[in-house]
Amino acid sequence: MKKIFLLVAGIAVMASCTQNGNQNNTAEKETDSLQTVINQKDNELNDLMGTFNEIQEGFNRINEAQGRVNMLSENAENNSTVQNIQENMQFIEETMAENQKLIEELQKKLKNSSINAAKFKDAVNSLTAQLNEKNKEIEDLRAQLSAKDIQIAQLGDSVTNLTSENTKIKEESDMNARIAKTQGEQLNTAWYVFGTNSELKERRILVGGKALTTNDFDKDYFTKIDIRKTTVIPLGSKSAKLMTAHPSGTYSLLKDAKGEYTLRITNPTKFWSISKYLVIKVR
Numbered sequence: 001m002k003k004i005f006l007l008v009a010g011i012a013v014m015a016s017c018t019q020n021g022n023q024n025n026t027a028e029k030e031t032d033s034l035q036t037v038i039n040q041k042d043n044e045l046n047d048l049m050g051t052f053n054e055i056q057e058g059f060n061r062i063n064e065a066q067g068r069v070n071m072l073s074e075n076a077e078n079n080s081t082v083q084n085i086q087e088n089m090q091f092i093e094e095t096m097a098e099n100q101k102l103i104e105e106l107q108k109k110l111k112n113s114s115i116n117a118a119k120f121k122d123a124v125n126s127l128t129a130q131l132n133e134k135n136k137e138i139e140d141l142r143a144q145l146s147a148k149d150i151q152i153a154q155l156g157d158s159v160t161n162l163t164s165e166n167t168k169i170k171e172e173s174d175m176n177a178r179i180a181k182t183q184g185e186q187l188n189t190a191w192y193v194f195g196t197n198s199e200l201k202e203r204r205i206l207v208g209g210k211a212l213t214t215n216d217f218d219k220d221y222f223t224k225i226d227i228r229k230t231t232v233i234p235l236g237s238k239s240a241k242l243m244t245a246h247p248s249g250t251y252s253l254l255k256d257a258k259g260e261y262t263l264r265i266t267n268p269t270k271f272w273s274i275s276k277y278l279v280i281k282v283r
Contacts, residue, residue, distance in 0.1 A: 193221055193222045200279065238255075
């Protein structure tokens with residue numbers, strides 16, 4: 001009997017130990033599962049809060065841009081101010097679109113989240129209402145700018161017209177300058193040639209002892225000059241005779257130490273007034 005009692009007691013003790021071990025394992029598993037749930041909720045909460053803060057920051061930037069537009073629109077007197085207004089309005093519209101997208105994403109995240117907090121849903125509803133209210137404010141701002149668009153448009157037209165007029169004046173000035181330059185070049189361009197009797201006859205410059213009586217003379221044999229710059233022509237000959245008509249008193253033939261002639265034109269305008277071609281016969 002004593003042996004049976006001891007055996008039962010031993011089994012009881014073993015059963016008790018086994019039961020305690022099972023309870024400890026179960027507790028550990030429950031703790032791990034709970035920690036996993038907590039970690040998941042923390043991650044979801046951080047994600048939701050991050051998106052929430054990003055949306056709120058977007059609204060803050062929109063408010064700042066609205067303030068800039070209101071201030072600039074009071075003194076829209078030049079193109080740079082108008083451009084600043086347009087840039088700020090574009091920024092507002094882009095940020096509004098981004099906020100709307102983020103709110104929609106936040107709604108989806110909350111719907112699929114294990115977090116079922118009523119306060120979060122209220123916060124999302126508040127953001128949606130804020131977005132709708134902001135849309136109305138932007139519409140009012142557009143209407144205010146539209147009322148000033150006539151002045152802005154008139155300013156733009158005035159600047160455009162002034163720019164166009166200045167461009168036209170510059171183009172006309174440039175064209176007149178080109179014409180004046182061309183005319184000046186034409187008026188001040190002349191050609192001269194000197195050569196022996198046979199050389200000039202060979203090129204049909206002298207025909208029957210007279211210069212340039214036909215149109216088939218060799219024009220390439222002449223040297224082109226600007227009469228304002230070329231007033232001295234060394235001839236390298238001890239005999240020189242002008243074969244074309246040029247007013248007396250407008251030039252002189254001078255001999256150098258070697259006895260060779262140089263033509264010096266003393267009054268270029270008058271000298272070339274009869275003919276722009278000069279033919280000199282030398283020996």
